[in-house]
Amino acid sequence: MKIACLGWGSLIWKPGRLPVAWGWKEDGPQVPIEFSRVSDGGELATVISLNATPVPVFWAWLDVDRLDVACDALREREGIPAERCDGIGSLLIHNAPGGMLNDWARERDIDALIWTGLPPRSDSIEGRVPSVTEAILYLDSLAGETREHARDYFQRVPSQIDTPYRRAIKHGLGWD
Structure with a gap:
């Protein structure tokens, strides 16, 4: 089975023990990503945010041939407890209904696709998307x-x- 992983944040520059086979490719599918999760380390992390504007994400082949092994490796890298299955998204292509991710994966001969599926989080509330103003104020409050x-x-x-949000944060905080 040929398995690939989608990425849009620290997974790209810090894959840890995720078995990335040949590095990350830039021609991933369009996915609605935003800087909308206050992470445990304090950063405003990029996550799938359904109301966000889709952007092209990265993808990589994984050096595993079983979907459960790939999901476990990603869950471990992301520090997601095993009992929290909703932190990892996956799509088994040959069984999936048509759709943008399915079509994109089929074009690349991918059998299964995985990604980190953690939700936005703000004010310690899972699923809450901060406003762009709240995001800038949060980041500016850090020391x-x-x-x-x-x-x-x-x-x-x-x-x-x-x-x-990236453009607003750059403008508001001068972060390049």
Whole structure:
């Protein structure tokens, strides 16, 4: 089975033990991504946010041949507890109904596709998307190492993940 993983944040520059076979490719599908999850490290992480504008994400082949092994590797890398299955998304292509991700994967001869499926989070509420103003105020309220970590994360997210929040944060905080 040929399995690939989608990525749009730190997974790209810090895959950890995720068995990425040949590096990340830039021609991924369009996915609605936004800087809308206050993560445990303090950064405003990129996640799938259904009302966001779709942007082209990255993808990579995984050096595994079983979907459960691929999902476990991604869950471990992301620090998602095994009992929380909703933190990983997957699509078994040959059984999936038609759709943009399915069509994109079929064009690349991918049998299964996985991604991190954590929801937006703001004010400690899972699923809550901060407004762009709240996002800027949150980041601007950070200090010291937490602020530096958040800024580093923001700057390392590949420029093709060009979202409205990214542009507003650049303008509002001067983060390039």
